[in-house]
Amino acid sequence: MAHYQFQVVYFEATRRCNLRCPFCMTGSNDARKVRRSVLRELTLEEIRARMLLPARRLGVHTIGWSGGEFLLRKDALELLRLTVELGYKCSVLSNCKRLTRERLLQIRAVTQGQARIVVGLNAVDEENRWSRDNESDRTLRVLQDCVELGLGQHVVVTIGKYNTQSFEKTIEFIVKNNIAYNRSPLVPRGSGAQCFGEMAFDRDDLREHFHPALRRNPHGYVSYTPFFLSPELHAQVSGGARNNTVPQNPAIGCWAGTWLTVNAEGEVSVCPVLLDALSAGNVRELPLDALVESSALFADITDRSRLKGRCGRCRYQYTCGGCRAMAYFRTGDYLQEDPTCFFDPVDRSTVSEHEEETNRVFKKYLLIARAAGVYQPPKRPPSPGTAPGGGP
Secondary structure (H helix, E strand, O other), X not given: OOOOOOOEEEEEOOOOOOOOOOOOOOOOOOHHHHHHHHOOOOOHHHHHHHHHHHHHOOOOOXXXXXXXXXXXXXOHHHHHHHHHXXXXXXXXXXXXXXXXXXXXXXXXXXXXXXXXXXXXXXXXXXXXXXXXXXXXXXXXXXXXXXXXXXXXXXXXXXXXXXXXXXXXXXXXXXXXXXXXXXXXXXXXXXXXXXXXXXXXXXXXXXXXXXXXXXXXXOOOOOOOOOOOXXXXXXXXXXXXXXXXXXXXXXXOXXXXXXXXXXXXXXXXXXXXXXXXXXXXEXXXXXXXXXXXXXXXXXXXXXXXXXXXXXXXXXXXXXXXXXXXXXXXXXHOOOOOOOOOOOOOOOOOOOOOOXXXXXXXXXXXXXXXXXXXXXXXXXXXOOOOOOOOXXXX
């Protein structure tokens, strides 16, 4: 039986949502799925026994509660209380409709002030005012309330052709306000399927707009692709830590292999945006740890030596890994090369023009990561030249 170590469980605790936003990454806007799902959602006791307790055995340290709209669950506050009591860090992903100041105070109380509020904000400029609920002003008010109440903040920017021009301005606003962020790709999930063909970004959008802005604003999460970090550098600073072949301490590149994701009915997958597409099984059949450790899907996704095409011959095969979600939605094969990547390596000797810059910024990021508790310097460095995949 394989043994893995993961960092985060993202639990889509409910599909219920009163929105129909084409730029929402959840599957909650499909009315038929919502009606079927509500009757089959995991109970609090099932979540505790089948997911939260087994997650400890997988090394998980953070639970992210989402949906749909997680706060529509009647037991939402009890789940947050339980999360903290079990020793997890706690994130609440919300569309902001239910995040009144009173509700934020309740969240602060049951989590002992340890919760982090995660919201979507896809643009702040006047011409492209999209967020998860198409109301950027509401999102900004919630972020300000979090500051005043001492709650952590995090912003997810869903990227597509609709915010190529506004993306950097949005990121600059987020960084200026000292908010952590990450980008998430628009995918054909839920109502996103209605506009994926027209609005999904391509390699030119990534090269000309999104990637330069991410490199210039490294205040955000380093989990994005393409990520041109020297495999030798990561091996040196991490002590060679990895989950199968996926680099850890800190995690970088594609999320798949670092996160576990569970939907409202208990289906487990490797990425939040792949929850409707790929399943490793259901926690009602096996507890989370046993399910993951016996899963062929997780064996594949955590072994980047199996990647194909450009990703399989790339110097950054392990420190980047390409976006497995975009590979799947564009090709139907989650191990295929990432077609949105603009890097065209001949073989592993091809070095990106952005590697030196990525290495320099990454070293600075380690200071932040250590302070945040997601990086620990190794007690004994690995042998020189050892890369995350075990090769030079």
